Amino acid sequence: MPNGILIADDSGLFRKAVRAYLTQNNFEVCGEAIDGNDVLEKANNLQPRLILLDLRMPHRNGVEVASLLRARMPTVRIVLLTMYEEVLSYKALMTAIGIDDILAKPDCFKGLAACVQRLLDSQQVLPEKES
Numbered sequence: 001m002p003n004g005i006l007i008a009d010d011s012g013l014f015r016k017a018v019r020a021y022l023t024q025n026n027f028e029v030c031g032e033a034i035d036g037n038d039v040l041e042k043a044n045n046l047q048p049r050l051i052l053l054d055l056r057m058p059h060r061n062g063v064e065v066a067s068l069l070r071a072r073m074p075t076v077r078i079v080l081l082t083m084y085e086e087v088l089s090y091k092a093l094m095t096a097i098g099i100d101d102i103l104a105k106p107d108c109f110k111g112l113a114a115c116v117q118r119l120l121d122s123q124q125v126l127p128e129k130e131s
């Protein structure tokens with residue numbers, strides 16, 4: 001059973017702030033990742049329900065990671081966090097890649113709890129396929 005939220009960002013300070021915010025809003029954080037490769041490994045091991053994914057990270061960017069995650073974990077929810085406001089205008093493209101929502105980092109704490117709750121509430125677990 002998938003659990004918790006995985007926070008993926010190369011900034012330790014930002015990860016710490018997001019973890020504190022989510023915990024304060026009664027969400028379970030199952031782990032943190034520091035770069036694109038780390039996200040893929042930890043997502044596989046932790047099986048999170050939702051991943052907060054930085055757009056710019058070392059080794060693999062958030063868009064590339066989201067695309068790989070969507071193929072491997074079709075029910076995981078993915079929220080892209082970015083410092084680049086212009087990326088917000090590419091929501092349709094990001095949705096096609098498998099990103100569920102995009103938030104600007106400077107304003108993310110204004111709507112992050114509501115976004116996370118909405119995505120977790122709408123998440124459906126796919127029935128297992130018969131062999």
